[in-house]
Amino acid sequence: MNSGPIKWLRHHAVSLFAGLAIIYLLVPIAVIAVFSFNDPEGKFNYTWRGFTTQYWEDIFAIPQLNDAMVTSLQLAAVSTLIATILGTMIALALVRHQFFGRRVTNLLIVIPLATPEVVIGASLLSMFLIYGLPLGFTTLLLAHVMFSIGFVVIVVRSRLIGFDRGLEEAARDLGATPWTTFRTITLPLLAPGLMGAALLAFALSIDDFVISNFNAGTTETFPLYIFGAAQRGIPVQVYTLATMLFVVTVAAMALVTWQQRRAEQMAAVRADDPIPPLPAAAGGAS
Amino acid sequence: MDTESSSSAGRRRRRRGLVPYWLLGPGLIWLTIFFVIPMYFMARLALNSGTLETGFQFSWEFSNFSDAISRYDTQFVRSLIYASAATAIALLIAYPLAYAIAFRAGRWKNVLLFAVVAPFFTTYLIRTIGWTTILSDDSVVVDVLQTVGILDQGGRLLATPTAVIAGITYNFLPFMVLPIYASLERIDTRLIEAAKDLYSNARQAFFKVTLPLSAPGVVAGTLLTFIPAAGDYINAIFLGSSNQSMVGNAIQSLYLNLRDYPTAAALSFIMMVAILALVILYIRFAGSEALMGEEGEAK
Numbered sequence: 001m002n003s004g005p006i007k008w009l010r011h012h013a014v015s016l017f018a019g020l021a022i023i024y025l026l027v028p029i030a031v032i033a034v035f036s037f038n039d040p041e042g043k044f045n046y047t048w049r050g051f052t053t054q055y056w057e058d059i060f061a062i063p064q065l066n067d068a069m070v071t072s073l074q075l076a077a078v079s080t081l082i083a084t085i086l087g088t089m090i091a092l093a094l095v096r097h098q099f100f101g102r103r104v105t106n107l108l109i110v111i112p113l114a115t116p117e118v119v120i121g122a123s124l125l126s127m128f129l130i131y132g133l134p135l136g137f138t139t140l141l142l143a144h145v146m147f148s149i150g151f152v153v154i155v156v157r158s159r160l161i162g163f164d165r166g167l168e169e170a171a172r173d174l175g176a177t178p179w180t181t182f183r184t185i186t187l188p189l190l191a192p193g194l195m196g197a198a199l200l201a202f203a204l205s206i207d208d209f210v211i212s213n214f215n216a217g218t219t220e221t222f223p224l225y226i227f228g229a230a231q232r233g234i235p236v237q238v239y240t241l242a243t244m245l246f247v248v249t250v251a252a253m254a255l256v257t258w259q260q261r262r263a264e265q266m267a268a269v270r271a272d273d274p275i276p277p278l279p280a281a282a283g284g285a286s
Numbered sequence: 287m288d289t290e291s292s293s294s295a296g297r298r299r300r301r302r303g304l305v306p307y308w309l310l311g312p313g314l315i316w317l318t319i320f321f322v323i324p325m326y327f328m329a330r331l332a333l334n335s336g337t338l339e340t341g342f343q344f345s346w347e348f349s350n351f352s353d354a355i356s357r358y359d360t361q362f363v364r365s366l367i368y369a370s371a372a373t374a375i376a377l378l379i380a381y382p383l384a385y386a387i388a389f390r391a392g393r394w395k396n397v398l399l400f401a402v403v404a405p406f407f408t409t410y411l412i413r414t415i416g417w418t419t420i421l422s423d424d425s426v427v428v429d430v431l432q433t434v435g436i437l438d439q440g441g442r443l444l445a446t447p448t449a450v451i452a453g454i455t456y457n458f459l460p461f462m463v464l465p466i467y468a469s470l471e472r473i474d475t476r477l478i479e480a481a482k483d484l485y486s487n488a489r490q491a492f493f494k495v496t497l498p499l500s501a502p503g504v505v506a507g508t509l510l511t512f513i514p515a516a517g518d519y520i521n522a523i524f525l526g527s528s529n530q531s532m533v534g535n536a537i538q539s540l541y542l543n544l545r546d547y548p549t550a551a552a553l554s555f556i557m558m559v560a561i562l563a564l565v566i567l568y569i570r571f572a573g574s575e576a577l578m579g580e581e582g583e584a585k
Contacts, residue, residue: 018386028416086313097306116517118534122554123324126331146320242412249407
């Protein structure tokens with residue numbers, strides 16, 4: 001017969017394995033956070049030398065890094081705004097309307113998500129080269145909106161599918177015009193889903209290295225700065241800023257999830273929606 | 287009166303018929319101009335001849351394609367091998383993890399899902415640099431492996447295929463976990479209970495019910511991991527050396543350093559066609575619903 005511990009182990013093998021996998025996923029993040037308190041000897045922050053809060057105090061001490069961060073934030077803000085509007089419009093059309101060309105639309109949304117980033121970056125650069133378009137913030141913006149639209153469509157579509165339309169019908173019955181109904185009923189109920197989509201688009205933009213690497217010219221974003229700095233030694237501030245960015249995004253994500261749940265309770269949006277808000281973000285490259 | 291109202295209804299219907307196109311228009315035009323058309327220009331650039339000094343001319347230069355293949359066949363094959371290995375390992379890690387989250391996590395479900403996507407909230411490059419730190423020559427991991435004898439004294443992890451494959455596996459693991467989780471979550475657990483009622487043991491119930499029903503998630507996860515993995519060049523730069531360089535590294539340096547645009551365009555075109563062919567074959571073999579996600583839309 002099986003003895004106690006072995007039986008326990010067999011019963012919980014999957015859970016134990018899952019626990020290890022979760023640790024594996026979180027280890028590099030923890031390492032970055034820990035090494036933001038390191039006091040490295042040379043130019044490379046790869047070996048633990050001692051604890052210091054110096055680089056948290058001097059977090060903005062490198063002007064070039066600050067500029068790159070500001071560029072990244074501006075780029076992410078503008079591209080998120082455009083991509084969220086365009087993507088939401090596509091999602092509304094897909095879920096609420098019949099039209100000819102649905103298959104082509106679906107393909108146009110899915111194929112970019114299933115194309116290696118290096119090919120997307122290379123093809124855009126090819127076009128910009130042939131037209132002689134100067135590379136910089138504008139070309140980055142055009143590219144970032146392009147790769148964000150598909151993700152927005154997927155997230156917003158999954159919210160729209162579980163959307164109870166009874167309230168909209170009630171508003172119409174009470175004499176509201178379609179536009180008033182959209183503004184006062186649809187949009188507020190959809191807001192948490194839109195926030196989720198926007199947050200994802202923002203994260204994708206601020207994280208993008210490959211496509212930006214091809215189309216940035218001399219403009220430097222946060223990831224491009226890190227890449228450039230990697231050869232000459234990455235300043236500890238990169239670790240501090242990355243940790244700070246992580247904490248802020250996690251907090252924003254928690255807030256959106258909380259709001260989404262509240263909105264679900266308020267509007268009785270189908271709560272057993274099989275796709276939770278975060279996994280809907282699973283559609284493609286980081 | 288009667289005809290008037292019916293014609294105005296007809297007009298309204300026609301206007302309504304245009305609404306979806308107004309909604310779709312701007313986004314689809316953006317995707318066409320900055321995704322579809324660039325592919326055409328890349329193909330065109332691949333058929334140019336000339337050098338950076340003399341300028342490039344469009345001349346149906348098909349030899350660029352054979353040149354690109356013969357110069358970079360090593361990187362090409364290496365990319366496919368690394369991406370396949372990383373996808374297989376990711377599947378082995380992701381399936382039990384997704385299974386545990388879907389069926390065993392209870393009220394911890396959301397926390398665990400959050401942990402799965404947490405890596406996305408740090409920059410891709412930073413995560414990879416985190417691994418560079420973990421696997422560096424005087425790190426604990428290397429020390430332990432040397433003591434145990436898996437690594438020789440003075441043996442390294444950095445600049446080996448193992449490190450690059452491990453990095454790729456790590457970076458794309460969430461893309462494997464999430465679709466598998468979504469399809470496991472959708473399974474009606476009564477089917478599993480029914481299998482058990484009909485005297486199948488846990489193992490049979492898993493292989494005959496759970497696994498087949500989660501197949502769409504596995505297909506989607508495999509594609510979403512393999513495609514970016516095959517095109518990746520970050521892990522090869524940070525965790526590997528020139529001996530681990532992949533086709534992405536070649537494309538990047540041809541475009542941005544060597545500025546041999548025709549060869550660069552030819553190589554990325556070949557890469558895209560190869561991956562597209564693999565994906566189509568795979569979908570033919572395994573079914574397409576998972577990737578398209580067409581269910582649940584307006585009928």
